[in-house]
Amino acid sequence: MPNKRSLLTGAHFMNGDVACAEGAIAAGCRFFAGYPITPATEIAEHLSQRMPEFGGIYIQMEDEIASIAAVLGASYAGLKAMTATSGPGFSLMQENIGLAVMTETPCVIVDIMRGGPSTGQPTLPGQQDVMQARWGSHGDYATVALAPSSVQEMFDLTLEAFNLAETYRVPAMLLGDEIVAHMYEKLVIPPPDKLRIVNRKRPNVPREEYVPFKPDEDLVPPMACFGEGYHFHATGLTHDERGYPQTSSSEAQQKLVTRLCNKIRKNEDKIIRVEETMLDDADVAVVAYGIVARSALSAVRKAREKGIKAGLLRLITLWPFPEKRVAQVAKQVKAIVVPEMNCGQMVLEVERAAKETPVAFLSKLGEEPHTPLEILEEIRRNS
Numbered sequence: 001m002p003n004k005r006s007l008l009t010g011a012h013f014m015n016g017d018v019a020c021a022e023g024a025i026a027a028g029c030r031f032f033a034g035y036p037i038t039p040a041t042e043i044a045e046h047l048s049q050r051m052p053e054f055g056g057i058y059i060q061m062e063d064e065i066a067s068i069a070a071v072l073g074a075s076y077a078g079l080k081a082m083t084a085t086s087g088p089g090f091s092l093m094q095e096n097i098g099l100a101v102m103t104e105t106p107c108v109i110v111d112i113m114r115g116g117p118s119t120g121q122p123t124l125p126g127q128q129d130v131m132q133a134r135w136g137s138h139g140d141y142a143t144v145a146l147a148p149s150s151v152q153e154m155f156d157l158t159l160e161a162f163n164l165a166e167t168y169r170v171p172a173m174l175l176g177d178e179i180v181a182h183m184y185e186k187l188v189i190p191p192p193d194k195l196r197i198v199n200r201k202r203p204n205v206p207r208e209e210y211v212p213f214k215p216d217e218d219l220v221p222p223m224a225c226f227g228e229g230y231h232f233h234a235t236g237l238t239h240d241e242r243g244y245p246q247t248s249s250s251e252a253q254q255k256l257v258t259r260l261c262n263k264i265r266k267n268e269d270k271i272i273r274v275e276e277t278m279l280d281d282a283d284v285a286v287v288a289y290g291i292v293a294r295s296a297l298s299a300v301r302k303a304r305e306k307g308i309k310a311g312l313l314r315l316i317t318l319w320p321f322p323e324k325r326v327a328q329v330a331k332q333v334k335a336i337v338v339p340e341m342n343c344g345q346m347v348l349e350v351e352r353a354a355k356e357t358p359v360a361f362l363s364k365l366g367e368e369p370h371t372p373l374e375i376l377e378e379i380r381r382n383s
Helices: 016-027 041-054 064-076 087-103 130-135 151-168 178-182 250-265 290-305 323-332 346-354 372-381
Strands: 010-015 029-034 057-060 080-085 107-115 121-125 144-146 171-177 184-189 274-277 284-288 310-315 317-319 335-340 359-363
Touching: 010 016, 016 029, 016 041, 016 080, 016 107, 016 151, 016 171, 016 178, 016 184, 029 041, 029 064, 041 057, 064 080, 064 087, 064 107, 080 087, 080 151, 087 107, 087 130, 087 171, 107 151, 107 178, 121 178, 130 144, 130 171, 130 317, 144 151, 151 171, 151 178, 151 184, 171 178, 171 290, 178 290, 284 290, 284 323, 284 372, 290 310, 290 335, 290 372, 310 323, 323 346, 335 346, 335 372, 346 359, 359 372
Parallel strands: 029 057, 029 080, 080 107, 107 171, 144 171, 284 310, 284 335, 335 359
Antiparallel strands: 010 184, 107 121, 144 317, 274 310
16 A cells, blocks of 8 residues: 655745645645646656655656546546646647536646747746637637636645536636746645535435436536446537437537536636735726736835825636626726736736726736836836
């Protein structure tokens, strides 16, 4: 039997990738399949050592397509499962992410973003996968994606991603970036009894009465797993509540896909998380996420020192997009500033929610994120 070790509770000095790996372990993840890719490789390396200590399974697959396929199989076999990658690997996973959506397979996909497109800049940061996380796979669906901005949040939000995946039976995504993944900071891991852990909803009917895709009132079906004696189909085809294909039925397509979207959309208020700083009397709001939000916070503080009423809305949940809160903030301010390490992705959602309120976009690509002074200057221009 493997030597089962306890969580690394207490204070540590570690990088974001390792914190993510420890967050997965704390959440109960016991299966990891992945393929090495900068800047996410340290997650796999750490879990290759730690996973066996908890009786878990670590597999290095031949590529990213096989990695996500293995994760889906492990989840349906009853394990909490995760993979980690960066932009190019995330692209390769999209078809099976759609399969996870259709089969309602809870799992976590960590994407440590780097400069793209294609191979791009493997060792430099970016925020260019935001729209891919929402629209990367074909068809209609709703997704969940969280954006950490610190080493502590690499731990906390990995655990939260598992909770959301298990609650709503979806692939939940953690969109980190190279800087947050590779920086070293203080991390505090709470004792196990202080962690909030969610496990998937299980059937409460006899095996012969189980209908695998019949939802409860929350629109989420209880989940049985392979090998437990429940008879059911799991297919990527449009299917009925029994799991049987219904590829010629408009009614089945309407019913199924609408539910897959609504189980997230109708629970947005429970899922969405933002952090607000000095927004109550702000004339200019900065909307930012990930590593850029740290520079934005400094810029807002500097603006206040200069008599400019600025505030920060930090997006922790990117998808579902916090449209209602952005719209409320837009009504309170003269302008919104959106700094991103891309050519314009989340700013499009902000513009849509802000309606008539002017939105200034501050793009930056390459090695360094925005500096506080760059964001401050944009705040000044729009104050």
